[in-house]
Amino acid sequence: MWIKPKVDNRVHLHHYGDVPANLNYSDVKSIGEVIFDSCETYHDYVALKYILSGNVHTENYTKFAEQIELAAKMLKLNGINKGDRIMVLLPFLPEDYHIIYAIAAVGATAVPIHPEIRVKSQLIEQIREVNPKMIICLDRNVQLLDSIFSEYKQLGERIHKVLYVKPVDSFKMNGIASVINPIVDYKYQKSGEAPEKFNLTSNKFASYRAEINSAKNYQGTYMANVKPEDDYAIYYTSGTSGKKPAGIILSHANSFAYLKSGTAISNCVEPGDSVLNTPGPFHCFGAETGRNVTLASGATQIIVPDPKKFKEIAAVMKSEKPSHVVSVPKLLNLYKESGLFDDICLDFVKSLICGGGKMGTATSEYWNAKLKHTQIREGYGSTQLCGGICINTKTLQIPRTIGIPAPDVYFMLKDPETGEIINEPNKPGELYVSSPTLMKGLLGNPNPDCLITDEDGVIWYKTNDLVSYDENGWYTFIDRCDDIINLDSGNLVNPSKIEDILDKRGLETYVIFQTNNHPKNQGADRIVVAIEYAGDLEDIKLLQEVLEKDFADNLNKYEIPAEITVMDRLPINGNGKYKKRETIDKYFDGEFRLNLVLNR
Template structure:
């Protein structure tokens, strides 16, 4: 038996027979009185004195069982779906768990889905129960709710959706809620919780039978990929997929026992489900839920998590913030001391990479600067208690990783996709190399196709796309290999480096193959530049569209002496983009980037936009990745202008 097969067998033996039902019960037995989830909500439920509502593991299980009984009385059958559109909050977790306990399949969907995609998903999933949070969600679901007769219950989290509330009495009620007032299927969340105990008394035996009937190869969820073209595809994941991934990734990361974490990505994303739902349910732990990523920085400082997952854009913003604060420090001696400490931190972290050794003298130097300089910097970010930090969703720029290393942080890049139940490879405390996404987890196979495409195989592979056998056949070949669509390289020690999406590789008119993400990441190393799109397919040279970083640009502008038009408020992005001083600074950043690139990779022309790209304006995914096709289409006139063409 090969080493991979032996490792796979060991993990499979550990998870034999496991389902979410059993995992949750075990955690309740062992940690029932300990905190499970906290959030910040204005509800009738009291907070704990710090503004957080908190539920224990036992309380979470009890709430979920009560709601599961309500689901049964609403007609939920084994295998039916419960679709949830809600932010990260305790109610979302309860609604999800209740579906599994009742034998159903919870499906969290992105809150930003347009109505046409909601209607498509409702047709695909035929949900028995829909859980909605806000008036905006009601508007997005209006057509689907009217057209899908199989929806027997609409659970409304926001009290304002309660049909018993008269909008004439409370003018603050969102008019969207009027859409539901005549719908007998609507049940307010507060009523569902009140009905739970009585429903559970009636349905206890039936619910227990449903829970016990759940099997490892049953779906634990279906996650719809946020594609930029066509309709999203539903990735089916089983209990076996999830627990193999949870155990093998925890082994790689050396994650033992409960952690303290912050959950800020949507539960429609596999990384957040794994780190915010499944691993905490496997190990216990305390998850702090926030519904607005803009509050992440402040929450980190308050919570001081022991584990943190950041998408590359989050880490980029942390780097930008520290760099901007350092640049604004008026004391030159302090600036020099911090720079020296960062240099020592980087050298030390680099020495801990696989294949290297840390000289005793370097360790002493690091310890000498860590306490007085680096640890306070990490504390100011809320990262001073971090035992494990990671990045995923897209390759993290190596210069960002090096900057964070200077702070004394080893940020472990991992790689995977929804179709592989999150990560398939990862850097770890004992297998670490900057600029790579590590080596495969225990039991996972990796190889490169002839064209460099990354192929993966193992128990983390999805059974397929929901009701889409043709797409499943394109994803998984006859030998069980998942074709990721990414191009990569594997070094002599087995570390994987992701180059780019296969479909995004630019082939210029001279036949040069170029990975645009490498150039975009290099451009974004300037704290001024928030986003960058590089194009050049079939063209003689590359051009770029740039946006300013809305948070860092005003700080840098102030340092450069740029005065806002109105002294009472900071300069807007549009105002800064038009300012000659900022334009000159961006030009210098592009020139500095070009100096590091080969001639075919250099950006020959660019345009700085007067607006930012956001999730709300649809240029970014919920994980803050750029939607390349949408941006290219939306700014085709800009691209044409950069090439001297008519749009």
């Protein structure tokens, strides 16, 4: 049970308005129960609107509840019980929504994984760590999983069944209308998205749709009696800094607290509103904020499986006119650069909520110019805290800040070097957070070093993030503490100073790193800026002169980068964050278009 800090130093409370500073969490429910309640309340409203290549599938809340119930019955027929773990390798699809809430209803634990598997060895390790009883995946993942089971026999033996989903399954019909189904399949095969015909060695694979159909006559019970402390989900962190992705264990109490606190601070979604949610279900922010909070409020989820299909997202923006958009800075920057959104006025948008990284000035200005009734509501959060726990409010949005903490979220700042508590505005410090949304622990490590218990028994999460707050309690994210560059000379360099200069010149797609900790480094320790740029290299050479002057005017000599390396594309993970370790590897392997040595 969460213990509230004794000292209440929340200087931001006057910004809450009618939002209570503290909430009651005694009525904990599983997210499955919450969504069933929502379906009963909003039965006539549309819950899901799935759009793919011009096809549209809709479900009202009554139909949505029926599909969740069918999925829960299917799980019970397959021997899934309370405490079992199920890996889900799906993008946002109707089946993902059904199965996630069905897993919660039967008391099992969902483990969402990005379906675009870039590193086979990482997936093998995650299967080994999670030890799932079932895997639910896209059809294009089947051949890879079969090869893993063939190569690692013990992994395959542990898993009861693997169910695969086709992205077009929701457009298929039952009864006499099923005559269209072969046409749907034919178009899917011709689209280039479908995998080749399966050539499997394992007999564990089955169609999700077929299993759902077999569950229609199941008469047994499926709702589990879950306890607040029971595991609800395991989300893997992105591992962008080169660290191994960690499995974050969240309880039903964590999810329920986040639902209540997040709903209170966002304070914007009304029944019948529509939501375009671009972070995937494997992204805690996309799942807990973009999906759970909005569906519990009676809104319609507009589903586009691949947020990187810019034309489809732009077309949906125009045709559906979503009331709310949930996204991340990387995607908003890519949408801006595509040019496909230039003629779209967002006068229909009530809120644009963005988290998951720092937003550049150019991206912020681009989207804010399109919004008529609000500005971007930037925020901050982490998987360890069940999603976004700090946000710009409904009534006040300050660009490039992260706003104020949600109800029952307590911030404490400490000097990163001395560990002394900081109680004054405009002084950066490492952020510690206490909240009822704070994780149970890490998979394989229930007592990680990042969880600190004080003398009052209060558990704080050591975030490794530098933030500051102003006189009104409004917070700004500065940088990751481990991104602070410690040069061989002993000088410390805060990358945010370099970032501010790049940002003012319209550069938003970059990674800043130092070279001394890479095994291939043979020279002196130096700071390098890797920039993603596919245009005319002559423009970059002109930019070199401008940056040299900017750096000389605004930085100490030891803070000035030694090189700018230009790459066609910086490596990113499925959550839309840049992968620093892979970027550094590309630099040392010579995988760049141009490398500029700066005059220092």
